[in-house]
Amino acid sequence: MAHLAFLVLAVTSPTWGSTAAVPPIPQFERWEANMVSYGLKYAAELAAHRDDADVTPLIETAVYYDAARTYHQIGTYTGDPQWRQPMLDAIHVYRDRFVIPNGYDVAGHVLFSDGMLLHLIATGDAISRETVLQMAAKDRWTRPDSPIPLDGAGGTRETAYALKALINARAIDGIQRPRIAVAVDGIIQHIDQWFVSKTAELRPFFIGLALEALIAADEAEPDPRILPAVRFACDGLWDRMWVAEAGAFRYTDNEKAGTDPTADLNLLIAPAYAWVYRRTGDARYLERGDLAFAGGVRAAYLDGVKQFHQNYRWSFAYVAWRSQPPLTVRSARRASAEKKAPVAVRPAAPVVDTAPWRDGIAAALREHGRWPVVIELPLLGDLAEVSVVAVTSSGVDAEHRGNVLPVRWHEITDADLARLGQLALPDEAPALDLAWRLAGAAKDKRTRDAIGYRLLKVDEQRFRALSAPSAAP
Known part of the structure; x- marks a missing residue:
């Protein structure tokens, strides 16, 4: 099933055009x-x-x-x-x-x-x-x-x-x-x-x-x-x-x-x-x-x-x-980080309630059966192209190269949570709202723009309020 995930991810990467690293x-x-x-x-x-x-x-x-x-x-x-x-x-x-x-x-x-x-x-x-x-x-x-x-x-x-x-x-x-x-x-x-x-x-x-x-x-x-x-x-x-x-x-x-x-x-x-x-x-x-x-x-x-x-x-x-840094750059960065901190430190738990994500992802999975996204897999210690195949109260199950790996909510960074927010169906405005805020906090402009585009279509008034300068994260 790995190619199935690859084919979709080749056209649905959550960051487009450029990032801070490229x-x-x-x-x-x-x-x-x-x-x-x-x-x-x-x-x-x-x-x-x-x-x-x-x-x-x-x-x-x-x-x-x-x-x-x-x-x-x-x-x-x-x-x-x-x-x-x-x-x-x-x-x-x-x-x-x-x-x-x-x-x-x-x-x-x-x-x-x-x-x-x-x-x-x-x-x-x-x-x-x-x-x-x-x-x-x-x-x-x-x-x-x-x-x-x-x-x-x-x-x-x-x-x-x-x-x-x-x-x-x-x-x-x-x-x-x-x-x-x-x-x-x-x-x-x-x-x-x-x-x-x-x-x-x-x-x-x-x-x-x-x-x-x-x-x-x-x-x-x-x-x-x-x-x-x-x-x-x-x-x-x-x-x-x-x-x-x-x-x-x-x-x-x-x-x-x-x-x-x-x-x-x-x-x-x-x-x-x-x-x-x-x-x-x-x-x-x-x-x-x-x-x-x-x-x-x-x-x-x-x-x-x-x-x-x-x-x-x-x-x-x-x-x-x-739009992504070379895999070799990621590996070098990870090796450097491991030298400085031999004991891996998991990302802090999101400061927001994850329930809207659970609801939105669950709705997406009911509609589509699975969903592609790029997130960090703690088991690999690096970004990976996966298909989300299930969501529970404790996290998501991500399929990577034919293996289903659990990713717990407390292991998910703000940027990854924002990307997961894109799984919400169009009527899941609360998830899109929070995803837009988290993408901004993580300085992930491409993800925030993509989420904002969807939010604009389902709740234009809310989008205008969020995008006002005074509301910027």
Whole structure:
């Protein structure tokens, strides 16, 4: 189940844009603005055409690059419920009108499973659950007896989507599928073909899709080969395909296919640099990721729905990873703290009553079954990406890498309690009220802004009173 939590957390990190420990993300505000303005435009178009007689143009444009995933991510990021319907429209077109009628066996370049997994997580929908499982069992690229080899770089896009589909199915039923290892091995061989033997054509956005799948595989089930492989590919892409004056990667290295830089594909690639930076702390990947992200946002062509989804399918992960200090920095800080204080001191108990959180989290769990959040796990002594699966009078139960760990109320910091406050459903205004105050006290501006956005929607008068200068914590 670890990948299930990872997939959601890649789009729902509680701190966005920057923190005190990391510099601001360039072009971040423009990325946010484009997300909403273009997203609303294409959501309206999808609503108007979801039942067009010919579904093929919709599959090739309106829902290509997994529109359900994109719209779910926007809704989660903004906290705005209006994005739920576009997600459902995309599910209707892709799942109900395309995948199921085709017997769960679709071409590899349109094998999109993330959106349906997110739909399952958000709603518990049995049809999305079954569709993800059936695609893993029956699609020509994923089924156990598939004759299609996965070791050729020419099929890297399809291999990447197949790997994601297999991982997503395993996240649902816990069943290990041998073709996962075949796909991981295949993509690692592709990296060799691109950057060692140099026998395969370079298409940076295909490579970005492959790296996304490898990263998902590593987050679900750590593999010591993956970080070095992703890092090596990022280096090779930068050395051979980055065009500094254009702020973009070249489309290919093949003159016949086109070698012009294409900024609107940058955001399929940039998150890999953020992930390597987060895992290693190497500032080169921070700098290169920022250049790729900023170039993509600044020069992307968004007047096509396909291009919109290619820009927003994975860029939420860039923002989430880039907004957090590298894991190596956290480890160093923790080691330094342990030197100064050999005996661990638990955070003081919150000075406010935790009952509103218990009520709000319990309501969220009844609605959704589980909820992703980033909090400090005392057992690890560090921030961790978890799914909250239960709440009791003594604390919460957090699932991390397949293990359910108890986190007691007295172990939860003010900042973490504020993040947990976001689990409250929209009608749980008291929890949002207190969460907003605690986020301010903890100087966690991004969390406070996110909570304030939700509070504004459920109790505007209370929000105005809280945000008045005299009421600031």
